[in-house]
Amino acid sequence: MRRLLSVAPLTALAALLASSAASASEWHLVKDTGPALQAGNRRDVATSYLTRAAAELRLEGVSLAFNKELPSTSHSTVRFEQTHGGLPVMGATVAVRLDAAGKPRLVVSEVARGIAVDPTPSIDAVTAMLLAEEALGEPLAREPGVKLAIQPQKDGPGRLVYLVSVLQGSPRERVYIVDAHAGRAIRWYPTARHALGRVYPIGPSSGVQDLDLPDLVTSSPQRLTGWNGNLTVGSYQGGDPYYGTMTVQQSLAPSSGGNFLYDPPGDPLSLDDEFAEVNTYYHLTRARHFFMDNLGVDMSAQSWSVFAAANVIQPGNYMDNAFFSQEGIAGEPNLIAIGQGSSADFAIDSDVFIHEFGHYITHNAINYNGSQIAFSPQYGLSPWSGGIDEGISDYFACSINNNQILGEASLADYARDLSDTSKTCPDGVVGEVHEDGEIIGSLSWSVRQAFGPQIADQLVWGAISLLNQGSSLGDFAKGLQATADDLVGSGQLTSQNLQTLDTLIAQRGMDDCDHVLELAKNKSRTITMMGLEMFANLIGYTCGQVQGQLGTQSLFHFMIKPMPSDTSLRVTVDYQSFGGGNTDWGIHAQTTTPVSISDDTLLPIGATWTQEHVNGSTGELVIDANSTPPFDPTKTYYVVLSDESCAPARVTLSSNVGFIQPEPNPGTGGGGGEGGGTGEGGSGANSGSGGDDDTGSDGLCAYRAGTSGSLAGWAGLTAVGLAIAALRRARRSRRG
Secondary structure: OOOOOOOOOOHHHHHHHHHOOOOOOEEEEOOOOOHHHHOOOHHHHHHHHHHHOOOOOOOOOOEEEEEEEEEOOOEEEEEEEEEEOOEEEEEEEEEEEEEOOOOEEEEEEEOOOOOOOOOOOOOOHHHHHHHHHHHHOOOOOOOOEEEEEEEOOOOOOOEEEEEEEEOOOOOOOEEEEEEOOOOEEEEEEEOEEEOOOOOOOOOOOOOOOOOOOOOEOOOOOOOOEEHHHOEEEEEEEEOOOOOOOOEEEOOOOOOEOOEOOOOOOOOOOOOOOHHHHHHHHHHHHHHHHHHHHHHOOOOOOHHHOEEEEEEEOEOOEOOOOEEEEOOOEOOEOEEEEEEEOOOOEHHHOHHHHHHHHHHHHHHHHOOOOOOOOOEEOOOEEOOHHHHHHHHHHHHHHHHHHOOOEEOOOOOHHHOEEOOOOOOOOOOOOOOOHHHHHHHHHHHHHHHHHHHOHHHHHHHHHHHHOOOOOOOOHHHHHHHHHHHHHHHHHOOOOOHHHHHHHHHHHHHOOOOOOOOEEEOOEOOOEEEEEOHHHHHHHHOOOOHHHHEOOEOEEOOOEEEEOOOOOOOOEEEEEEEEEOOOOOOOEEEEEEEOOOOEEOOOOOOEEOOOEEEEEEOOOEEEEEEOOOOOOOOOOOOOEEEEEEEOOOOOEEEEEEEEEOOOOOOOOOOOOOOOOOOOOOOOOOOOOOOOOOOOOOOOOOOOOOOEOOOOOOOOOOOOOOOOHHHHHHHHHHHHHHHO
8 A cells, every 4th residue: 555645755666666576677766856966957867867876776887878858747757778889789778757846766777787799790781681581581572671789688798689670561570680790590579560350340430520630731732741741641552561562652632622521432341442541641640649739749850750551451352450560661760551451441440540559659759669579588578568568559549539449440349448457467467468458458547537538648658658678567557656656746646546546556466567476375376378379379380380499488487485494395386278289388496586588499497496398287396405406495486487388378376385395105106206206297307216106186296306407579460369269268267
């Protein structure tokens, strides 16, 4: 519960940060709030503070370059990017929050320390392009963009890489990471942002109206170009948007008298639809004014230029999709493509393309979205920032249109209802950004219902302005609370409002939703393992094609803190598969820091104690005096699960510390000597000798642990429907 703000508005936030589990984002409260820290403009103040507090913030030896300032009525956020040798460090940022008076009050950072790689490449850009083309497996449709960057490594000096932007079209639009010293393509990550959904013919509820088209650039003939040239609206001309060959055109002229008064087509599947372009221009301009007027977003720079294409199809087929691409088209650095669907035109539903506009806004203003398959050097597969971006894009589309249903005119059964509060963290998290984004979107809508749109819009925007690509879902909640403190300082919220916000956050489990969850004694945690089938579908393959090469880890890591008197630790896992086929999973543990995840296989590596290739539904990992090394109650233990099964699974973990491991009965197998035996249907990875496996009456076999011997990601949102449907059915059955 948050305290009354009678002394200082940071007290509760300090308590929150002190008690939260580890996160890739580091949150630091500013201790010195003297007048010397507010002399000058906000950029200079933020720079001065970071220099002064470098030791406290552990920024000594870290080079930072100013990125941008995001002003607001109650606060300002100044963002910096980390550099090394003049090159950007991927995903490494620092955000400084200043109050209305210009005093620094909060720093949120994700930086790579110890970067020492030589910034001079051993291969040239042309070679990097050829390596990316080889990895793609087909000729490049267009010449890619190539730039050097530093890829962070956990406990390493960093890797000098070329980022090769391959413009093959959505959803195969991607950036290849090529090692600039070793001369090899490491992996790739997506750059297109998509809306999911199967489309049904639902017409718009409001009738056609003749309204002003503001901010048009005067030309002869008049075109749908606006925003001082930063918006160009046109239509699909030819080629395939999925294979990088799409071309666009702008040819629509006024219908009469300088006005664009085109009626909607009689056939909703018409490919020659002038109304779609006019509707697109109007609603994108309305959304732009919302962000400029209500949230102070400056979109005047040329880097914000965007081409919006209506009536987009695939050759000989409709396109049931809409997407934002940061690779742009027709000379513009950004693209919003709006599909002509098989049952309806996405351009009649402003929810859909204002959602894509949300991705465009956050990419250009903050750039915290790490993508669907983001990889953290510390925690492994971490799609959280992508989920946050989906959720807030839903929220802002619904807030602008003042309706909690996203996509009611085009998405039908796949429309998202932001008033649905049934999903919580971590139980409702599945690792797919649109699904997990529903928690963010509905929490934001609950905040809107509690405080009204003006306050809620500021809270949501202020929260994401602090985030980075390594942020967790819980970091979004912290951002809401930090921004709420700012609004208290400016008199727009009260201490009672803050308690209401805390309650909303806690009801959704967002106060306990960081990368690492505490696994307290005799307390269970239930999570979802996404399974290789879902993951493979997300990157354009099947489970059979990737099995044996890739796996997945539990999206959350777990932390266990023993008492000084404890003598042992037991981690129990109940694994319930949602589908058929064999199961193959494991338990991995170590002390001091979370278990590392391989950026080659996505599986845990280097754990001190491990049990691998468990094929059944139950298992345990025991660490006691007979383990190597033995149990140490002064240490903090970290646990993560591995999974190489195709089907998703519902997994419940629990821990028991301090128990006495019973001696096996004479003549029975016991659990093995040092090392332990096999699990239910599984093969043990632990060393040591012992008797045969002995499964107790509860079907649970205990293992005694012995010694076990950066991405961004992959891409292509394709057929995740069946796996998602299985997860939804499981949730409904639990609620029922």
